[in-house]
Amino acid sequence: MNKFTNYWRTRFLSFGYAFQGMAAFLRSEPHARIHALATVVVVALGCYVKLPALQWVLLLLVIGMVWVTEMINTVVEKIMDHVAPERHPRIKWIKDVAAGAVLVSAIIAVIAGVLIFFPYLQR
Numbered sequence: 001m002n003k004f005t006n007y008w009r010t011r012f013l014s015f016g017y018a019f020q021g022m023a024a025f026l027r028s029e030p031h032a033r034i035h036a037l038a039t040v041v042v043v044a045l046g047c048y049v050k051l052p053a054l055q056w057v058l059l060l061l062v063i064g065m066v067w068v069t070e071m072i073n074t075v076v077e078k079i080m081d082h083v084a085p086e087r088h089p090r091i092k093w094i095k096d097v098a099a100g101a102v103l104v105s106a107i108i109a110v111i112a113g114v115l116i117f118f119p120y121l122q123r
């Protein structure tokens with residue numbers, strides 16, 4: 001196999017692993033299924049009120065931010081549980097700050113959602 005083919009084969013496999021990661025996250029984390037449901041509801045509402053492109057972009061950005069922070073928070077929790085199963089104030093700090101990142105993104109997403117949808121729901 002030449003270098004070029006090998007490069008694309010490796011990239012293709014990496015995509016496969018990333019999809020496996022998303023599937024594992026959805027399978028194992030109840031939070032993920034709540035996010036999935038919320039995402040479907042919000043996207044359906046966006047289609048119903050026929051959001052313009054720019055508002056779709058903003059909505060998708062905040063939805064993505066919640067997913068990404070939740071996935072990273074879950075990874076942080078799993079790493080800490082694996083490498084340091086004992087209780088320790090530093091582990092509490094790490095997990096609390098990671099959870100705080102999810103909270104920040106969720107609060108921003110709710111505010112953005114209200115600002116985007118409120119004018120449509122008033123009509």
Ligand SMILES: Nc1ncnc2c1ncn2[C@@H]1O[C@H](COP(=O)(O)OP(=O)(O)OP(=O)(O)O)[C@@H](O)[C@H]1O
Pocket residue numbers: 031077084085086087088089091092095096099
């Ligand atoms: N090893 C530990 N040492 C000290 N505090 C911990 C430890 N593990 C968890 N905690 C505390 O308990 C909280 C909850 O941790 P946990 O790992 O159970 O996550 P969780 O928020 O319940 O996530 P999930 O519901 O996704 O499992 C942490 O934010 C932290 O305050």
